[in-house]
Amino acid sequence: MSNEENKNYSYKVGGSIPVEQLCYVERxxxxxxxxxxxxxxxxxxxxxxxxxxxxxxxxxxxxxxxxxxxxxxxxxxxxxxxxxxxxxxxxxxxxxxxxxxxxxxxxxxxxxxxxxxxxxxxxxxxxxxxxxxxxxxxxxxxxxxxxxxxxxxxxxxxxxxxxxxxxxxxxxxxxxxxxxxxxxxxxxxxxxxxxxxxxxxxxIKLNGIEFDENKVAPLTRGLPEKVENPVAVIQQVLDWTGGQPFLTQKLCQKIVESQITIAVGTEVEQIEDLVQTKLIDNWESQDQPVHLKTIRDRFLNSKKFPSHDLLKIYQKILQQGEIVANDNSREQMELRLSGLVVEKDGKLKVYNKIYEKIFNQDWVDKTLADNNIMPIEQEIYEALKAGEFCYMLSSPLTTKENLLIKIQEYFKNNNIPYAVIDPIQIDSNRKASDFDFQWRGQWYSKVVAIIEKKFGLDYRAKEWWNKTKGEYKEDVPYACLFKKYLQCQLLHHKHDKNLVIIFDKIESIFDDLKFTEEIFTIIRDWYEQRRNNKNYKRLTFLMLGAAIPDGYEYKYHKSITGGWRTNLNNPSPPQVQPIVQKIEGKFRDIDPKVLLSRIWEWTNGHPVLTQKLFQLVLTDNSDIPEGQEAEVKYVDNLVQNIIQDCEV
CATH class of the missing domain: 3.40.50.300 (P-loop containing nucleotide triphosphate hydrolases)
Known part of the structure; x- marks a missing residue:
């Protein structure tokens, strides 16, 4: 390209590329x-x-x-x-x-x-x-x-x-x-x-820009004459950006601004140096227009998943280079929407080398430390205190019952009034066919009785419920009546307190879709009312269960998943410190952190499996070989023994 043509050519960093601008690369x-x-x-x-x-x-x-x-x-x-x-x-x-x-x-x-x-x-x-x-x-x-x-x-x-x-x-x-x-x-x-x-x-799958000498011509045309081999330079640019459009345009623009001479054969070193000095070093101050901060903030401020869960998946990708992509994993999809990772050939990988350099293992460690990853019961408490409506999904084997005990203890220690509603305990003899109108009335009456007892309401609340219910000769609108009860009685009598209602084993009501819709509608409508009435903000809901049916994962819920919070590179949180001390006491010549890291890699923090492996280590009378590789192999053998026992 001549000097005159080059003056009229420009790359577009940020925003939509106008139709008339020449730097657009078709994909x-x-x-x-x-x-x-x-x-x-x-x-x-x-x-x-x-x-x-x-x-x-x-x-x-x-x-x-x-x-x-x-x-x-x-x-x-x-x-x-x-x-x-x-x-x-x-x-x-x-x-x-x-x-x-x-x-x-x-x-x-x-x-x-x-x-x-x-x-x-x-x-x-x-x-x-x-x-x-x-x-x-x-x-x-x-x-x-x-x-x-x-x-x-x-x-x-x-x-x-x-x-x-x-x-x-x-x-x-x-x-x-x-x-x-x-x-x-x-x-x-x-x-x-x-x-x-x-x-x-x-x-329509929107991939990054792929290197093809003919297709990337819009990028090569804008490079100055000091670039002796524009095609080779663009190839290196794409090697660093992974074809990410914004970064590709920005790096090309940096080449133009630098006015450096890139001789044939020096493309690799020159572009690497430019990436390091103009994009990676002090990246937060050089992130203009904002791009990297947008990725970081979506990653860390997700309203759908705790940042720890996303960091945990990302950390595994960093350590292994890739993981199997799972389109049914909402955490993985959230990571992909952040732009930090990309799916290629059925694998999830870091999108490009620039992201990998900036959001590296040191960044993960620092982020975990700076964000003060907290025990899950405290995380739930903080979310509820902030007015979030929360749910936690977990399988029956993730010790949810123990977690519920911890949550209740945390609420007690912080003087937060709460009530636990367990649909199974309300009527353990109920069958799916029992979801009739009469049963529904009995169910709400029992829930009201639990709320009265747990929140210490006086006899007037019960009188109000019975009197108001009695005003209807038939077809009592129990859902509306229950919402009115919460507003007129619970909040009125507890006018100076923030309150929490916990629905445990929420999946036990899924046998009847109409009743399920009714319960979730009550909670949804309560949330919507908070916009217009600050008094509604004093009552929040926490739902615990093995699942939430399709269609009920409402936009305002904060997703909280089960499992201990930990950093794989430093797996010694307060929850496992007693086990660390026991391992150190029994095996004085090994590094317990190596054992813990390997155990975590196998169990992904699943409480039951993690405890089982810990127990196997503590009850094993054989000697554990010294050295990191030997300790890793030791844990692998334990896992294989468990698998073989299950197959038998």
Whole structure:
């Protein structure tokens, strides 16, 4: 490229790459999305931030417009603020369609005339009554930032509405409309029902930029003349960035700014030095526009999983180089959405060498120490104290009963009033067929009795329940009555206390889906009421069980999983310190940390399995060989003996 051409060429670091800018590199996703939408297939692209989704939208939309399609993009992050009502939010989407397709509808009048419709039906009617009638071409609507749907309870009907457009609504005109969804979320998070929109949509995999001399020409063109072999330089750039679009553009821009001469044969050393000095060293101060901090913060501030659980998985990837990818693991999916790791050939790996250098083992160790990873009972307590609604899922073998005892002790020591509701203890003789109306009334009455006893309410609370229930001759609305009881009696009589209700063995009510829906609706509605009534914030719920049924993992829950918290490189938390001392006392010539590390690698912190291996070590009368390799092999042999016993 000549000096004059080079002056007019620029890389784009951050934000969407405009259609007219030359540095955009097409990937397989460009072809897949374009061909899918052209064939009127619903498509979705769900990936980490700064992977080029917005640029992909702009390029694909321009191509389709050139072929006669009517297109627009709706950014859901702009549809409404965090405190938006359903009316305002859906009106924002309607406004986006109105302006995007230049329909010139007077929205103030139109919305007023259709105020009798629910917000979602108003949007549906606008599509049918205005958009499809005024736009004759085939229509493609790009919906960006779909993860913002998770911020509102009232948006649950939005994606089903889009699917109903696919199904036709008995109107052939709907065959002209196609949607493409983009965001930073998983299909499961966005739509949990079995007939959701993702089941009829094409998944577009958005990979990084792969090295191909012809395809990376948009990157090589921008390099200065002092770069003697641009293709070799870009190959090294991609080797460091893994093809991550943001980092690739940024590193290319750093080459331009550095004005260094990169002679043939020096590409490896020159690019490595540039990466070290301009990206890795003091990375937090050099992270402009922000990229690495975004990855770190999503990783550490996940609202769905404790950061320790994510660190634990990431640490294993660092140590082993890769782990088997599991699309059913929500923790793994959260890691992938952070952008830090990527799935390749069925394996989960660190996305690129730059991330691996910055977010290395030292960073993991420091992060664990700085964040003061706490015992799980304290973590639950802190979450509840902060007003979170919590649930903890665990198998029957993860000593949840012992954990519940610890939680109760922690609440007692911190003067937090609580009540434990165990559905099995309420009626141990119940069968699945017993979920009738009469049983439901007895169940709520027994729960009320437990609450009265545990929270020390006086006789007036019981009188209120019986009197209010008696005002209904039939069809007592027990769910509404129970919510009113919590508000008017429990919070009223405990007006100066924060309270916790623990539902234990929550899976025992799943035999009846209607009753399950009723219980979860009570909790969900209570959470929603907290926005408008601060008094509701004084009561939080903790659910413990072996599972939560599909569709009930609500957006506001903080996921808390079972298992001890520990760092594999330093597995000596207070919970296992007595065992460490016992091992040190019995075997004076070995390093107990090596044994503990290997045990943790096998059990992944599972309490029952971990305790069993500890017990085997302590009761083994044979000598443990000295040396790290020998100690590791010793633990491996113990595990193999357990496996063989199970097979027999």
């Amino acid at each position: 397989q996703a460009d072809t897949d999305l374009y061909e899918g939408l052209k064939a009127r297939e619903y498509c979705y692209v769900l990936n980490a931030r700064q992977m080029g989704k917005s640029s992909l939208i702009g390029r694909t939309m321009q191509k389709l417009k050139n072929e006669g399609f009517a297109c627009t993009a709706i950014d859901l992050s702009q549809a409404g603020k965090s405190d938006a009502t359903a009316q305002n939010w859906y009106a924002g989407v309607i406004s986006g369609l109105n302006s995007g397709f230049q329909l010139k509808v007077n929205l103030k009048d139109w919305l007023g005339q259709h105020d009798y419709l629910t917000p979602v039906n108003r949007l549906k009617h606008f599509i049918e009554d205005q958009l499809l009638k005024k736009v004759a071409e085939k229509i493609i609507i790009f919906i960006d930032e779909t993860d913002h749907l998770l911020n509102f309870q009232f948006t649950d009907d939005f994606l089903p509405l889009l699917k109903s457009c696919h199904d036709g609504n008995n109107n052939p005109a709907f065959q002209r409309i196609t949607f493409a969804l983009f965001g930073v979320a998983t299909p499961y998070e966005l739509a949990q029902d079995k007939t959701n929109i993702f089941n009829i949509s094409k998944s």
